[in-house]
Amino acid sequence: MPLSMLDRVGQAVVKPTRMTLQLVDRSINYPYGVIENMLVKVDKFIFLADLVVMNMKEDSAIPIILGRPFMKTARAIIDVENGEFQLRVHDEVITFNVFETMTHPNDKGACFRMDVLDEVVLKATQQLKKSSSLECVLTDTMDELDEEDVIEMSECLKHLNTFKEISPSDANHEELKGDSTLVSTKPELKILPIHLKYVFLEPNGEKPIIISNSLSQLEEEKLIKVLQVHKEAIGWSISDLKCISQSYCMHKINMESDYKPIAQPQRRLNPIMKEEVRKEVLKLLEAGMIYPISNSEWVSPVQVVPKKGGMTVITNEKNELIPTRTVTSWRMCIDYRKLNQATRKDHFPLPFKDQMLERLAGQAYYYFLDGYSGYNQIAVNPEDQEKTSFTCPFGVFAYRRMPFGLCNAPATFQRCMLAIFAHLVEKCIEVFMDDFSVFGSSYDVCLENLELVLKRCIDTNLVLNWEKCHFMVQEGIVLGHKISARGIEVDKAKVDVIEKLPPPMNVKGVRSFLGHAGFYRRFIKDFYKIAKPLCTLLNKDQPFLFDEECMKAFLTLKNKLTTAPVIVAPDWSDDFELCVMPVTMLLELSWVSGGIRCFTLFIMLGKC
Structure with missing residues (x-):
C-alpha cells in the first residue's frame, strides 16, 4: 500500500x-x-x-x-487453462474470469456534478410533498417552521434520545474495564543473593539488569556497554515483546482426519479467580496477543489454578512435620485437552539433560538467560488461530501468539530456538526450551559470545526476561543442578528440603520422596539397590508396611544426598581403560566379556 x-x-x-x-x-x-x-x-x-x-x-x-x-x-485457486481466479471462504466461492476482465476498456470515465439541477429538483420536491418533522430534524432543513412543527420536532427528539436499558442479568458477558494498577512505571527490584547485584542501563534507575557481584570495575563497564548497545534484546514489560520472525517459526495446529470441533461452555469462577482472569485478559489485549472472536468452532474453557512455590516442610497443629507446597499466587490456564486429543502430535526431540549439563560444566563464566513469556513470542498460523479460542466471563477470545497448554507447543518452541541459534548451539550456547546458557572459557571469550547471542536475538525479534537473566556469573542453577567450573553439583536448596522431609506415611508420600531423591540419582551410587525397599511399596496390591528396612533406605538416601559428590564431565578425547579382576569361572568370564562389549558400544555412541 x-x-x-x-x-x-x-x-x-x-x-x-x-x-x-x-x-x-x-x-x-x-x-x-x-x-x-x-x-x-x-x-x-x-x-x-x-x-x-x-x-x-x-x-x-x-x-x-x-x-x-x-x-x-x-484459499485462492488459479485455473490457467480456463482463465479463472477463485477465492473461497468455507463453502462459498467467488470466481473472476481473467479473459472477460481483459475485454473491459482501460480509459477512465469522468463524472460531472450539476449543482443547478440539484437545486431545481430539491425545490420541486418540497413543493410536491412537505417534509415530515422527523425528516427536517435529520436533514437539518429548519428554515421556516411554525409553532406546531417546533412542538412536533421536540417530541421526535425526545424519542430519539430514549433507549431501552439492558439489565445485567440479560447480558451474556460482563464489561471488561481497564485497571490503572496494571501499568507499572518501574520494575520491582527483589532481594538478590550475595553473589549478584543490580545495575542500570539508563539513568534514574531505569532498565535494571542482574550481573555478578565479583566483577572488577573495568569488567563491569565493558559488560554494561555491550548490554546498552543490545538492550533491544531485553524486555522489562510485556509491551516490549515482539513476534519472532515468521520465517523461522510459526505454530500450526494440524488435526487428525476424524476430528470433530467442540465448543465448550465457560466455567464458574469465584470473585478472586474472576479478577485474575480479568487482569490477564486485559494484559493480553493491550499487548495485542489476543482478539475477540464470535464464530469459532473450537472453544475451550478457562480455569484458574494456584501457582505454588517449591516444596517446604511446615509444622502442623500436632507438632508434626508436613511437606507441602505453599500457594504464592494464581495463574489463568486454558483447558485445551479436547483440542489436544484431536491434534496430530509433533515428535520433535528435546535434548538430553545430562549431556547438556556435561557440556556446560567446567567453564569459567556463564550467562543464564530466559525468554520473556517465550511461547507468546511465536505467531500462530492465521488459519489455526480460531482453534485457540477460549471463553471467560468477559467474552470469547482467540490467540495471535502461541498460548500455553497446547500439546505441540514445546516441540514448536524448541524447533524455533534451534533454528535461531543453529550455528551457535554446543559452541557457545546451550538451549533447553526457553532456558539459554551462554558460556566461555574466559571473560573476553564469554563477552564475545554474549554479543553474538544478543545480536541474534535482535535480528529475530526474540526478547529476554531481564528478571531471570544473570550476566557474567561463575556458577548458577540449570535444570535443577548447580553448574560451575568445578563441575555438576546438587542444588543445596532442594537438598535441604529433602533432608527435612519426615518419613512417608502412605504411598503418596513414598512416591513424592522418590521423585525428589530420584532427580539426583546420578549422584548416588547404587541408587536403585538402596531405594528397592521403598519402590516395593509402590507395587500394585502391595500392603503399605514401612518397616525398618524401608526406614534404613530412607535415611541412607537422605544422608547420601547431603554428602553428594561433584560430577566432572568426562573428556571424550582421552582413551578409556577398563580394569577387570581375574576370574576363574567360565560363566563369570562370559559376563565380563559381555559387559566389555556393551561398555565399548556405549563409549562409541558417546563419541558420535
Whole structure:
C-alpha cells in the first residue's frame, strides 16, 4: 500500500519493520511500516490482511497489491487453462474470469456534478410533498417552521434520545474495564543473593539488569556497554515483546482426519479467580496477543489454578512435620485437552539433560538467560488461530501468539530456538526450551559470545526476561543442578528440603520422596539397590508396611544426598581403560566379556 493512502485509511497503527523488499527492477526498498489486521473487501468477502506501507508513487488503477499471504488466507485457486481466479471462504466461492476482465476498456470515465439541477429538483420536491418533522430534524432543513412543527420536532427528539436499558442479568458477558494498577512505571527490584547485584542501563534507575557481584570495575563497564548497545534484546514489560520472525517459526495446529470441533461452555469462577482472569485478559489485549472472536468452532474453557512455590516442610497443629507446597499466587490456564486429543502430535526431540549439563560444566563464566513469556513470542498460523479460542466471563477470545497448554507447543518452541541459534548451539550456547546458557572459557571469550547471542536475538525479534537473566556469573542453577567450573553439583536448596522431609506415611508420600531423591540419582551410587525397599511399596496390591528396612533406605538416601559428590564431565578425547579382576569361572568370564562389549558400544555412541 502506498504511503499516501494512510490519510484516507484513518486511525491505522503503523508498526515499524526491518523488512526489505526487492522490486522488479532489482532495487532494494525499505518499507515505511506494517498495518496489521486491515479489513479488505473482495466482492462479497471481507478478509483480514497485513498491509506493508511503501513510500512509493500511488497508482490510481492499482492502489493496493495483495500478495501470496493474502492468496493463502483466501484459499485462492488459479485455473490457467480456463482463465479463472477463485477465492473461497468455507463453502462459498467467488470466481473472476481473467479473459472477460481483459475485454473491459482501460480509459477512465469522468463524472460531472450539476449543482443547478440539484437545486431545481430539491425545490420541486418540497413543493410536491412537505417534509415530515422527523425528516427536517435529520436533514437539518429548519428554515421556516411554525409553532406546531417546533412542538412536533421536540417530541421526535425526545424519542430519539430514549433507549431501552439492558439489565445485567440479560447480558451474556460482563464489561471488561481497564485497571490503572496494571501499568507499572518501574520494575520491582527483589532481594538478590550475595553473589549478584543490580545495575542500570539508563539513568534514574531505569532498565535494571542482574550481573555478578565479583566483577572488577573495568569488567563491569565493558559488560554494561555491550548490554546498552543490545538492550533491544531485553524486555522489562510485556509491551516490549515482539513476534519472532515468521520465517523461522510459526505454530500450526494440524488435526487428525476424524476430528470433530467442540465448543465448550465457560466455567464458574469465584470473585478472586474472576479478577485474575480479568487482569490477564486485559494484559493480553493491550499487548495485542489476543482478539475477540464470535464464530469459532473450537472453544475451550478457562480455569484458574494456584501457582505454588517449591516444596517446604511446615509444622502442623500436632507438632508434626508436613511437606507441602505453599500457594504464592494464581495463574489463568486454558483447558485445551479436547483440542489436544484431536491434534496430530509433533515428535520433535528435546535434548538430553545430562549431556547438556556435561557440556556446560567446567567453564569459567556463564550467562543464564530466559525468554520473556517465550511461547507468546511465536505467531500462530492465521488459519489455526480460531482453534485457540477460549471463553471467560468477559467474552470469547482467540490467540495471535502461541498460548500455553497446547500439546505441540514445546516441540514448536524448541524447533524455533534451534533454528535461531543453529550455528551457535554446543559452541557457545546451550538451549533447553526457553532456558539459554551462554558460556566461555574466559571473560573476553564469554563477552564475545554474549554479543553474538544478543545480536541474534535482535535480528529475530526474540526478547529476554531481564528478571531471570544473570550476566557474567561463575556458577548458577540449570535444570535443577548447580553448574560451575568445578563441575555438576546438587542444588543445596532442594537438598535441604529433602533432608527435612519426615518419613512417608502412605504411598503418596513414598512416591513424592522418590521423585525428589530420584532427580539426583546420578549422584548416588547404587541408587536403585538402596531405594528397592521403598519402590516395593509402590507395587500394585502391595500392603503399605514401612518397616525398618524401608526406614534404613530412607535415611541412607537422605544422608547420601547431603554428602553428594561433584560430577566432572568426562573428556571424550582421552582413551578409556577398563580394569577387570581375574576370574576363574567360565560363566563369570562370559559376563565380563559381555559387559566389555556393551561398555565399548556405549563409549562409541558417546563419541558420535
